[in-house]
Amino acid sequence: xxxxxxxxxxxxxxxxxxxxxxxxxxxxxxxxxxxxxxxxxxxxxxxxxxxxxxxxxxxxxxxxxxxxxxxxxxxxxxxxxxxxxxxxxxxxxxxxxxxxxx
Numbered sequence: 001x002x003x004x005x006x007x008x009x010x011x012x013x014x015x016x017x018x019x020x021x022x023x024x025x026x027x028x029x030x031x032x033x034x035x036x037x038x039x040x041x042x043x044x045x046x047x048x049x050x051x052x053x054x055x056x057x058x059x060x061x062x063x064x065x066x067x068x069x070x071x072x073x074x075x076x077x078x079x080x081x082x083x084x085x086x087x088x089x090x091x092x093x094x095x096x097x098x099x100x101x102x
Contacts (some may be wrong), residue, residue: 043100071094
């Protein structure tokens with residue numbers, strides 16, 4: 001009986017944490033426009049040669065965790081967003097990027 005309660009508690013905690021991490025596409029769009037638009041362009045069509053074209057799904061076949069680490073670390077001309085954006089904000093941006101795929 002106690003084991004059933006422990007399993008129920010674990011499932012409840014998982015559900016709560018999963019919903020807390022649910023991505024907000026609107027917030028992701030707002031953050032993208034503030035921090036990413038200059039290089040990654042309107043609609044994800046890269047504005048500079050070294051930026052991936054998200055409208056053509058470049059780099060978006062990677063898992064969210066890989067993309068998050070890239071955003072946090074920065075690469076080439078892209079600065080690190082570690083300490084600038086929280087993990088949830090980065091996940092929101094990634095969710096928005098995935099809506100740009102054609």
